[in-house]
Amino acid sequence: MQFFSLSSGDRIPALGLGTWKSAPGAVAAAVKEAIIAGYRHIDCAPIYQNEPEVGQALAEILKTGTVARQELWITSKLWNNAHAPELVEPALRQTLADLRLDVLDLFLIHWPVAFAPGVLFAQKTEEYIPLAEQPIIDTWRALEACRAKGLVRNIGVCNFTVSKLKALCEQATIQPAVNQIELHPYLQQNEMLAFCRDHNIQLTAYSPLGSGDRPQALKKKDEPTLLDNPVIGQIAARHGITPAQTLLAWGINRGTVVIPKSTNPGRIRENLAAAELKLDARAMAEFVALDCGFRFVDGAFFCGKGSPYTLNSLWDKESHQ
Numbered sequence: 001m002q003f004f005s006l007s008s009g010d011r012i013p014a015l016g017l018g019t020w021k022s023a024p025g026a027v028a029a030a031v032k033e034a035i036i037a038g039y040r041h042i043d044c045a046p047i048y049q050n051e052p053e054v055g056q057a058l059a060e061i062l063k064t065g066t067v068a069r070q071e072l073w074i075t076s077k078l079w080n081n082a083h084a085p086e087l088v089e090p091a092l093r094q095t096l097a098d099l100r101l102d103v104l105d106l107f108l109i110h111w112p113v114a115f116a117p118g119v120l121f122a123q124k125t126e127e128y129i130p131l132a133e134q135p136i137i138d139t140w141r142a143l144e145a146c147r148a149k150g151l152v153r154n155i156g157v158c159n160f161t162v163s164k165l166k167a168l169c170e171q172a173t174i175q176p177a178v179n180q181i182e183l184h185p186y187l188q189q190n191e192m193l194a195f196c197r198d199h200n201i202q203l204t205a206y207s208p209l210g211s212g213d214r215p216q217a218l219k220k221k222d223e224p225t226l227l228d229n230p231v232i233g234q235i236a237a238r239h240g241i242t243p244a245q246t247l248l249a250w251g252i253n254r255g256t257v258v259i260p261k262s263t264n265p266g267r268i269r270e271n272l273a274a275a276e277l278k279l280d281a282r283a284m285a286e287f288v289a290l291d292c293g294f295r296f297v298d299g300a301f302f303c304g305k306g307s308p309y310t311l312n313s314l315w316d317k318e319s320h321q
């Protein structure tokens, strides 16, 4: 397994297991299968509503001695309803209890979007809090305090644009270690890649396979698929690997962490093998032409009627980077 070094000196495994949409009853088996296969990195979040089951799997596998806690990298996230500074540590402690851990390796602000306390998914105006009223920097300071207490080893963000990252970097005492964003050949985000390289921020690529199991309501009509793309199919055939492995190897070859989700034992192993693959220069050049600025997870679900958030405000009009 390759690792990437973070600003703290910690090393994050280049490939991890995603757990969004991994159903109760399936996620524990997937986590155990993955760790037995050799995964050392699991990406979690309370909004995936499966952290207690992930925690049960982690406890069971740690008990067998297959792996030690220090060998595992566990990421989780702060949901939108706990941005108020006094709610950050309790939310983190709930996640730690659910995952049955004393400390997280990485704790991320899940979205630059705030909901009223207790609201799982905002539907009307009063359930949203505009960022002007709940500034990210105040939430960030609470994450910094959690790190100072030793509850998390690294802190970072998700779904931040370059402008939001710049603003945070200017105000933060502890710089964000990671930005976890959607990244794949249709959304290559080269300006973001350069900014993060310059500022020692590690990028993690979510939905690296195109998130085909998203609920139908989150899909656009006639949206493109990555796994069926003929160029990717040709590169895969030339290298004697699968299209999924090609996509994951592309991400790691660019220096980004990838966190494919699977609950299928064969695909869990297939994806892990991609961490050892190298694509040739011709393949990396062929990928360039596939960039079309397409987001599978565009956050439109935060921008409905009555919301202070819009697609323009979420992405700062950077969706075609």
Ligand SMILES: NC(=O)c1ccc[n+]([C@@H]2O[C@H](COP(=O)([O-])OP(=O)(O)OC[C@H]3O[C@@H](n4cnc5c(N)ncnc54)[C@H](OP(=O)(O)O)[C@@H]3O)[C@@H](O)[C@H]2O)c1
Binding pocket: 017, 018, 019, 020, 021, 043, 044, 110, 158, 159, 180, 181, 205, 206, 207, 208, 209, 210, 211, 212, 213, 227, 244, 245, 259, 260, 261, 262, 263, 264, 267, 268, 270, 271, 297
């Ligand atoms: N921070 C954020 O806001 C955010 C947003 C989205 C995602 N994430 C994280 O990123 C992870 C990955 O993203 P994602 O879940 O959206 O999508 P993804 O990993 O791009 O795609 C998952 C889909 O690909 C299938 N799949 C997995 N391996 C495959 C293979 N080798 N061949 C063919 N199909 C394969 C899975 O099916 P099977 O399970 O049946 O194999 C599932 O349908 C999430 O689970 C979550 O942890 C974070």
